Amino acid sequence: MPEALEQDYTLQQLQQVTHAINNGQFVQVRRILAETPPCDTALLLESSPHKVRTQLWQLVDPDIQGDVLEELSEDVRIGIINQMDPELIAAATEDMDDDDLGEVLRSLPEDVYQDVVGAMDAQDRARATQALSYQERSAGALMSTDTVTIRPDVTLDVVLRYLRLRGELPDGTDDLYVVDKENQFIGALPISTLLTNPPDKVVADLMDDEKETIPVSMDESDVAQLFERHNWISAAVVDDNLQLLGRITIDDIVDVIREDAEHSMLSMAGLDDEEDTFAPVLKSSQRRSIWLGINLLTALLAAFVASFFESTLDILPILAVLNGIVPSMGGVAGSQTLTLVIRGIALGHINNTNQKFLLGKELAIGALNGVLWSILIAGVVAIWQWDFVLGGVIAFAMFMNLLAAGIAGASIPIILKRMNIDPALAGSVVLTTVTDIVGIFAFLGTATWFLV
CATH class of the missing domain: 3.10.580.10 (CBS-domain)
Known part of the structure; x- marks a missing residue:
């Protein structure tokens, strides 16, 4: 089935199920779920608000609950498992492959995990112990022992x-x-x-x-x-x-590739790649507040740097109008480099032998872009304000910030990786701090030197 048709079919299923639940037609919902593959049932659960999801799970055939749990994202799976008795969890995991069993058990809170293992028979308990003996996100945790x-x-x-x-x-x-x-x-x-x-x-x-x-x-x-x-x-x-x-x-590897891609994309926004789209408001708000707080601190740091030039801004109010241009351009240029370098690290393209070349290349790109865009902005500001010195000041600041953005965008992920910090998670915050501070200091500092 083509992807577009499959998406339409899943949307149609979701609408049918939601309408049936809202009208109390639980027998019809159970019939729909019985005809739905476990992977599509998991998609229906992940696409449903919390209240509907709870009702849906109660209508899923217990014989396929284990197959559905395998397909769910971690956050959704934990939410559903928290509603289940340990005996039911143990029964649902009975026929799971070892790798899926390990993934499910690792997502359990410690007290729930102990109860679930206690409810297993000796054979499944041994399988669980073996599955959890390998380090998370390793080949051992990913493998299945079912071989010929x-x-x-x-x-x-x-x-x-x-x-x-x-x-x-x-x-x-x-x-x-x-x-x-x-x-x-x-x-x-x-x-x-x-x-x-x-x-x-x-x-x-x-x-x-x-x-x-x-x-x-x-x-x-x-x-x-x-x-x-x-x-x-x-x-x-x-x-x-x-x-x-x-x-x-290969089916396990497809999951790894998808998870890595989602992790890189969502981490750059400060989000958890396993976060439930329909999680409760308070829970989602708490998770996002962490990175909003960090971003606030970096913004305050940039404002603190700008405060050193408060007297300059009082004398030349036009500087306040233009002050956001330089950091903004640096942030965009740095983000481009940062994204490419994080991708290169993820694909294994960047190593100790080519890091110097990469830094030199990004330095050259930053210098070339700096020359191009500084000339352009200088011309616009000089004509707009009829002040060629002001045009030169913003041109110099633009050049310096684009140069710094290129270097920072290439070096920050490499440095964070060496420190065992996820570049996708922390890179954008560090980069924004660098480009904001360099941009503000270069523009207002140079303006203070030449115009005041």
């Missing part, structure tokens, strides 16, 4: 008979993993090779013994880059001794 392994000394006919006895393959299986008696990874046999070669061939002669593997501790963003670069459908996850632990499939 074979030995190198058997024939393809033996492998085919084994698969027939097994009955089914895990979703996304494109390779069978070849291991020795100690479960050490030694290669992979593509399904296409298995199906297109004579059955008397031995696995060892056909397997890919140079197949790359993923260390269990690798960050999930780095894993996503490997999948993108190699066009993998799945990849084996191993420990330091090459013991096969599990596998990661």
Whole structure:
């Protein structure tokens, strides 16, 4: 189904469900949800106000609640889980893959987590312990332990008979993993090779013994880059001794790429990428207030710098009119550089070997833009106010701020990354502070020197 038609269909579903709930037609809602895939049910829940969402969840078939929980964003999932008894949560997570189980359990408050684990049977409790033993956002937390392994000394006919006895393959299986008696990874046999070669061939002669593997501790963003670069459908996850632990499939990587993109976009606005669009007003207000408060502090800092030139502004009121131009231009130019550099860091394009070149390039761009736009603004101000000295003053300030914006936009993300601070979250605040202070100081300071 084309994306536009799918969106229209989902909107139509949401309207039908909302209308039915508002009219007390819960039987009809239950019928609609029974015919809706778990991923679309999750979308309906995320697209519904809090009150409607609560009623919807009560009408979801308990047999698919686990599948729906897997698809929900963290904030929405926590809100729904808080309404469930621990026994129901344990039942909903019973058939989850290990990676999804770990993600759900990590999102639980500590007291709820203990109750849920206590309600699990011994097998699921062991799975939960194993899933949570890996660091969050690592390959281990992302992988599934549902793999198909074979030995190198058997024939393809033996492998085919084994698969027939097994009955089914895990979703996304494109390779069978070849291991020795100690479960050490030694290669992979593509399904296409298995199906297109004579059955008397031995696995060892056909397997890919140079197949790359993923260390269990690798960050999930780095894993996503490997999948993108190699066009993998799945990849084996191993420990330091090459013991096969599990596998990661492309559907998990799509989620990582989407989450990273949302994180970068929303963090630059000071928002949580998992924030519920329909969260209660007070909760959303509290989250946003943090960055509004930080922004207020930076604005006060810029105002404090401007206060040093209060007497200059009293003598030349036109400076107050023009004072916002220079910081604004610097902020836009710096944001362009900042966004590109954050993207480069996320994609792994920027490293220690090319940082100096990048800084030099952005310095040159800042200087070129500074010359171009300072000449333009100087001409406009000189003609407007018929004051060529004032035009020169704002031109100098514009040049200096665009130069500073280029350097700051390139260096701030790199510095923050080295300090283990998320550049997408803090970069724009630091950049705005730099361009505001440099712009105000360069403009009003130069004006005080030449015009007063």
